Amino acid sequence: MKLEIRHLTKSFGGVRAIDDVSLTFPSGSLSAVIGPNGAGKSTFFNLISGAFAPDAGEVLLEDHDVVGRSKTERMQLGIGRAFQVASCFPSMTVAENLMAAVTARIGEWGNIVRRFPPPGVRERAGEVMELVGLTHVENVEAAILSHGDQKLLDIAIALALEPKVLLLDEPTAGMGPDERWRMIERVRRLWDQRKLTLVFIEHDMDIVFQVASTIRVLCYGRVLAEGTPDQIRNNQAVIDAYLGKEEHAA
Amino acid sequence: MKSNGRSGTRETAIAAVALLIVLVVPFVHRSPAFEDFVIRLSAMALFATSLNLLVGNTGMVSFGHGMFYGLGAYAFALMMQMTELSLPVAAMLAVLFTTLAALCVGAICVRLSTDYFAFITLAFQMLIYSVIISWQSLTGGDQGLRGGLPRREIFGFDLASQLHLYQCCAVVAVLGLLALRHISASPFGQTLRMIRDNESRTGFLGVVLWRARLWAFTIAGGFAGLGGVLAALFVSGAYPELADWPNSGQAIFAVMLGGINSFLGPVLGAAMLLALNDVVARVTEYQGLVLGIVILIFALGLRRGVLDFFRVAWSKDSQ
Numbered sequence: 001m002k003l004e005i006r007h008l009t010k011s012f013g014g015v016r017a018i019d020d021v022s023l024t025f026p027s028g029s030l031s032a033v034i035g036p037n038g039a040g041k042s043t044f045f046n047l048i049s050g051a052f053a054p055d056a057g058e059v060l061l062e063d064h065d066v067v068g069r070s071k072t073e074r075m076q077l078g079i080g081r082a083f084q085v086a087s088c089f090p091s092m093t094v095a096e097n098l099m100a101a102v103t104a105r106i107g108e109w110g111n112i113v114r115r116f117p118p119p120g121v122r123e124r125a126g127e128v129m130e131l132v133g134l135t136h137v138e139n140v141e142a143a144i145l146s147h148g149d150q151k152l153l154d155i156a157i158a159l160a161l162e163p164k165v166l167l168l169d170e171p172t173a174g175m176g177p178d179e180r181w182r183m184i185e186r187v188r189r190l191w192d193q194r195k196l197t198l199v200f201i202e203h204d205m206d207i208v209f210q211v212a213s214t215i216r217v218l219c220y221g222r223v224l225a226e227g228t229p230d231q232i233r234n235n236q237a238v239i240d241a242y243l244g245k246e247e248h249a250a
Numbered sequence: 251m252k253s254n255g256r257s258g259t260r261e262t263a264i265a266a267v268a269l270l271i272v273l274v275v276p277f278v279h280r281s282p283a284f285e286d287f288v289i290r291l292s293a294m295a296l297f298a299t300s301l302n303l304l305v306g307n308t309g310m311v312s313f314g315h316g317m318f319y320g321l322g323a324y325a326f327a328l329m330m331q332m333t334e335l336s337l338p339v340a341a342m343l344a345v346l347f348t349t350l351a352a353l354c355v356g357a358i359c360v361r362l363s364t365d366y367f368a369f370i371t372l373a374f375q376m377l378i379y380s381v382i383i384s385w386q387s388l389t390g391g392d393q394g395l396r397g398g399l400p401r402r403e404i405f406g407f408d409l410a411s412q413l414h415l416y417q418c419c420a421v422v423a424v425l426g427l428l429a430l431r432h433i434s435a436s437p438f439g440q441t442l443r444m445i446r447d448n449e450s451r452t453g454f455l456g457v458v459l460w461r462a463r464l465w466a467f468t469i470a471g472g473f474a475g476l477g478g479v480l481a482a483l484f485v486s487g488a489y490p491e492l493a494d495w496p497n498s499g500q501a502i503f504a505v506m507l508g509g510i511n512s513f514l515g516p517v518l519g520a521a522m523l524l525a526l527n528d529v530v531a532r533v534t535e536y537q538g539l540v541l542g543i544v545i546l547i548f549a550l551g552l553r554r555g556v557l558d559f560f561r562v563a564w565s566k567d568s569q
Contacts, residue, residue, distance in 0.1 A: 049454070071456075072453075072458065075455070087448060088448065089444050090447055091443065091446075091447050099440075100440050100441070100444050100455075105455070105456065109440075109441040110437070111436060112437075115436060116435060118437055157451070
């Protein structure tokens with residue numbers, strides 16, 4: 001599913017967090033959004049997923065504007081997201097987390113007659129668990145999972161909602177170098193298996209340049225550059241503003 | 251993992267056995283004090299467990315839950331005194347009335363954040379209490395509804411007889427608790443736990459937060475009203491104290507004493523609280539002081555309710 005952003009603008013008390021951003025994410029693409037801290041990356045995700053309303057601009061999903069639609073409607077239309085700080089349900093087990101998400105997805109969250117989980121939900125949650133590789137901790141409470149597994153669970157919850165477009169806010173945040181690569185490999189596999197339009201925010205430039213097919217650079221709420229890894233690596237504006245003098249040869 | 255159908259059957263079986271034991275006791279040994287205790291416990295258990303649907307399940311701390319207990323009692327007693335309705339019909343209408351009242355109060359309260367939610371529920375309780383006190387012609391003011399409830403037999407049961415009242419209250423309480431258990435084990439119950447755990451993520455999953463909270467508040471109010479009906483049967487009338495805020499406090503104590511994360515925690519807490527009240531009242535007139543100390547000991551010593559404490563200890567052992 002194609003995601004297209006047109007002239008998106010959002011200010012917080014006089015500061016333009018997102019300033020006239022226009023970007024297109026083609027169906028089935030795998031893109032990275034990079035930029036220095038405070039560039040507006042998370043705000044950008046919040047505007048797409050419906051956490052905030054933009055001041056101006058359009059968010060087009062397959063050419064239909066979803067600005068003005070609620071978070072719930074956007075979820076149903078196929079926009080999913082995971083969070084920078086893993087966001088799950090700590091007192092529940094991994095399986096319960098995912099069953100709860102699937103139950104919400106099929107609109108059964110208000111059902112008072114049945115017992116939890118409704119029929120079929122356990123199976124669908126099991127599929128997602130297998131897909132992300134959490135089956136071995138199925139009956140572990142989310143609160144005591146390792147940091148990496150919590151991030152995975154967060155992504156799994158998003159996947160349980162069967163998104164077409166998936167936004168991942170720093171999937172490797174807080175991980176060591178090896179764990180980062182394992183995580184991003186998993187993400188790439190998910191993207192491939194589920195034919196997702198995937199957008200991720202990432203600070204590790206090695207990962208970004210190796211994994212993403214296109215890269216968008218945000219700086220002070222504006223699009224500084226976009227292009228293939230090679231184009232970005234040699235873009236003078238990006239080097240000045242963000243990459244600096246470090247070596248980034250893969 | 252155990253299958254759902256079976257665990258549902260198991261709960262029903264446990265409830266049936268418990269009910270059977272309670273019903274058999276008077277045939278073995280008649281003890282008016284014990285029967286009194288069970289009757290009061292039935293009302294209090296429904297009251298506290300319904301509150302825990304908000305506190306433990308959803309993370310909504312209501313300080314005004316007593317208003318629905320009181321409203322249930324008054325609605326039922328007034329209908330019995332002023333109409334010719336049969337007892338079960340009057341009871342059902344009283345519960346319906348309380349449920350609607352909870353829907354209206356909830357519609358105003360549930361959108362507020364935690365702290366303000368607690369305050370506004372308390373404010374509503376004070377409002378309802380004031381109305382009961384001031385509307386003397388209807389409610390008897392601070393004297394309460396006097397003159398008793400007219401005796402009406404239901405299916406050969408005469409609720410003026412202590413034994414029959416005992417049996418009736420036990421059955422109603424067990425059925426009410428089973429219904430609450432079912433709700434807490436439903437997808438909706440799971441949704442309430444999601445809201446408690448992580449409200450913002452729950453919103454991203456497509457749950458309409460205010461609607462889920464409002465349903466929880468309404469259901470809890472209805473079951474508190476059912477508890478109030480039993481209380482009205484016990485005292486043969488209704489008193490403003492039933493709707494006063496210390497009564498809400500009693501329910502909160504029961505929930506905290508017994509444990510918010512165990513379904514039967516509030517029932518155990520209610521039993522402990524009632525027993526303590528009875529014992530302490532015999533020894534000293536400074537009941538509040540003794541109760542306060544006991545609660546402090548539990549809060550500081552166990553750091554959680556009794557059932558929660560044992561559950562955590564047990565799961566640590568088994569690991």
